[in-house]
Amino acid sequence: MTTIAVRDLRRSYGSVRAVDGVSFTVGDGEVFALLGPNGAGKTTTVEILEGYRERDAGTVEVLGFDPATGGTAYRERIGVVLQSAGFEEEFTVRELVRLQSSLYPRRHDPDELIDLVGLAGKRTTRVKGLSGGQRRRLDLALGLAGAPDLLFLDEPTTGFDPAARHHAWDLVASLRDLGTTILLTTHYLEEAQRLADRVGVLRDGRLLTVGTPAELRARSDLPTVISFRIPGGGLGDLPPLSARPRLADGVVRLDSRDPVTDTWHLTAWATARWTPLEDLAVSPPTLEDAYLALTEEHDDGR
Numbered sequence: 001m002t003t004i005a006v007r008d009l010r011r012s013y014g015s016v017r018a019v020d021g022v023s024f025t026v027g028d029g030e031v032f033a034l035l036g037p038n039g040a041g042k043t044t045t046v047e048i049l050e051g052y053r054e055r056d057a058g059t060v061e062v063l064g065f066d067p068a069t070g071g072t073a074y075r076e077r078i079g080v081v082l083q084s085a086g087f088e089e090e091f092t093v094r095e096l097v098r099l100q101s102s103l104y105p106r107r108h109d110p111d112e113l114i115d116l117v118g119l120a121g122k123r124t125t126r127v128k129g130l131s132g133g134q135r136r137r138l139d140l141a142l143g144l145a146g147a148p149d150l151l152f153l154d155e156p157t158t159g160f161d162p163a164a165r166h167h168a169w170d171l172v173a174s175l176r177d178l179g180t181t182i183l184l185t186t187h188y189l190e191e192a193q194r195l196a197d198r199v200g201v202l203r204d205g206r207l208l209t210v211g212t213p214a215e216l217r218a219r220s221d222l223p224t225v226i227s228f229r230i231p232g233g234g235l236g237d238l239p240p241l242s243a244r245p246r247l248a249d250g251v252v253r254l255d256s257r258d259p260v261t262d263t264w265h266l267t268a269w270a271t272a273r274w275t276p277l278e279d280l281a282v283s284p285p286t287l288e289d290a291y292l293a294l295t296e297e298h299d300d301g302r
């Protein structure tokens with residue numbers, strides 16, 4: 001079943017075509033990440049899906065509603081975690097989460113939610129006493145207050161320290177396990193690779209590609225980088241490999257098209273000579289590599 005179906009969506013601001021014929025679907029229970037450089041049209045697309053912005057053309061169906069006309073019945077089914085929600089600073093964490101939960105007919109237990117986002121020690125702290133990362137956790141709790149079927153997550157871990165980011169990723173993974181459909185926008189490609197079942201890459205209002213992170217990496221046709229150092233710092237008399245090794249700052253690098261065979265030849269060569277391949281690393285292309293290759297390929301200098 002399909003939670004989100006977008007067809008030929010368009011929205012301009014004056015002469016700027018912010019969203020220029022975008023089509024995609026998101027299945028029930030799927031985590032879908034919308035990626036793209038600044039100004040690509042992500043926020044405009046997401047706000048149209050949330051029902052906060054009008055479209056010029058195209059069809060949009062979310063949870064069986066047209067967000068433009070879905071009203072309260074639609075809003076009660078979705079959760080929105082904005083980048084910078086303005087809070088009432090004098091409220092405590094518990095008061096705000098309780099207040100938000102009370103707005104929904106179907107709701108999570110406020111105290112459980114506070115625990116879930118890792119704010120158990122801050123229940124009675126006023127909002128003005130929270131750090132930036134703790135406010136983002138509160139954003140998340142408020143977005144989840146109505147036990148939504150679909151959660152919009154806008155750059156959910158911006159400003160998080162590494163431990164908080166990992167905690168948030170675990171939380172999103174457990175929401176997915178519970179069957180919540182999630183539309184995520186993020187500039188952290190590692191986050192998309194970790195969390196997203198599929199990603200769509202927007203640029204200049206157009207969707208360049210849609211696929212699983214693995215599909216995008218495979219489609220990028222980028223090599224696997226093998227790198228290591230040889231004691232003495234040179235290239236040595238390396239065996240024939242699938243690509244020409246190059247040396248920079250004492251590190252040998254090879255853009256390999258056949259990493260298994262190359263690694264096998266290299267380790268056999270090193271073993272026969274009792275030469276360690278120091279810091280040996282075999283690095284397949286990441287989603288970030290694929291994303292950069294794709295968006296740079298379409299960079300027409302604007």
Ligand SMILES: Nc1ncnc2c1ncn2[C@@H]1O[C@H](COP(=O)(O)OP(=O)(O)OP(=O)(O)O)[C@@H](O)[C@H]1O
Pocket residue numbers: 013016017018036037038039040041042043044045
């Ligand atoms: N209210 C507005 N009025 C005029 N132009 C706008 C408005 N909102 C967005 N735009 C323009 O539409 C284009 C798409 O903006 P949008 O905010 O959707 O991009 P984005 O992908 O979310 O960017 P970012 O990653 O920087 O948040 C940009 O060129 C932007 O300047």
